[in-house]
Amino acid sequence: DIQMTQSPSSLSASVGDSVTITCRASQNIASYLNWYQQKPGTVPKLLMYASSSLQTGFPSRFRGRGSGTDFTLTITNLQPEDFATYYCQQSSITPLTFGQGTKVEI
Amino acid sequence: QWQLQESGPGLVKSSETLSLTCSVSGFPISISTYFWGWIRQPPGKGLEWIGSIYESGSTYYNPSLKSRVTISVDTTGNHFSLRLSSVTAADTAVYYCAGHHCGGDCSTLAGYNWFDPWGQGALVTVSS
Numbered sequence: 326d327i328q329m330t331q332s333p334s335s336l337s338a339s340v341g342d343s344v345t346i347t348c349r350a351s352q353n354i355a356s357y358l359n360w361y362q363q364k365p366g367t368v369p370k371l372l373m374y375a376s377s378s379l380q381t382g383f384p385s386r387f388r389g390r391g392s393g394t395d396f397t398l399t400i401t402n403l404q405p406e407d408f409a410t411y412y413c414q415q416s417s418i419t420p421l422t423f424g425q426g427t428k429v430e431i
Numbered sequence: 432q433w434q435l436q437e438s439g440p441g442l443v444k445s446s447e448t449l450s451l452t453c454s455v456s457g458f459p460i461s462i463s464t465y466f467w468g469w470i471r472q473p474p475g476k477g478l479e480w481i482g483s484i485y486e487s488g489s490t491y492y493n494p495s496l497k498s499r500v501t502i503s504v505d506t507t508g509n510h511f512s513l514r515l516s517s518v519t520a521a522d523t524a525v526y527y528c529a530g531h532h533c534g535g536d537c538s539t540l541a542g543y544n545w546f547d548p549w550g551q552g553a554l555v556t557v558s559s
Contacts, residue, residue, distance in 0.1 A: 326494075356543075357541075357542060357543060359545045359546075361478075361546070368527065368549045368550070368551060368552055369478065369527070369546075369549055370547075370549070371545055371546060371547035371548075374532075374534075374543070374545040374547075375534070375543050375545075380547065412477065412478055414478070414480075414545075414546075416534075416540070416541075416542065416543065416544045416545060417541060417542070418541050419491050419493075419540050419541065420480060420493040420494055420495070421480040421493075421540065421544075422480065423477055423478040423479070423480070424477070425477050426477050426478075
């Protein structure tokens with residue numbers, strides 16, 4: 326199985342900050358990497374697909390980058406509604422696997 | 432706006448079979464660009480892919496659960512289902528169904544594919 330490792334596991338930030346979450350795959354997954362946002366008590370939502378394609382409905386302050394084994398999700402000008410847990414997920418091969426999540430909190 | 436909704440018992444006894452159905456509304460389950468998937472999330476923990484099915488009936492399962500999982504699809508009723516046998520407390524989780532977009536090539540789950548949208552989730556507790 327491909328292991329997905331996110332760092333950090335959690336981070337504290339303030340409104341207006343920029344934050345970067347890293348996701349590392351245990352082997353090359355090209356650009357087959359998705360990101361999901363999950364707010365407490367709610368359903369995960371697709372945020373980014375194919376490493377850098379922003380899902381409709383999300384603002385451009387979210388940016389995804391990377392290919393191969395190293396990926397980043399950057400949120401600039403952090404807003405109150407961005408405080409959530411973010412998961413990366415590889416779709417290169419089955420079993421499809423998720424990172425353990427990064428909680429972005431105030 | 433299409434939606435997915437899980438339904439099924441919220442409490443299952445240990446060693447028995449968990450059964451959930453995902454009803455899809457506003458969208459044909461037979462559409463060629465989607466698989467249909469199940470993902471679970473134990474309380475306070477991360478996400479685990481269980482498996483996915485194509486409208487033809489082709490299935491992909493997580494090997495960690497494969498011996499206990501069956502996913503089926505009913506294109507007439509526009510729903511798909513999950514059965515997980517011999518459950519234990521470790522199977523207690525919120526179970527989500529999701530549209531699993533193939534990203535263009537639905538002959539395989541290797542490549543561009545992603546989960547969107549998701550159902551609201553169904554908490555299933557396994558009791559002893």
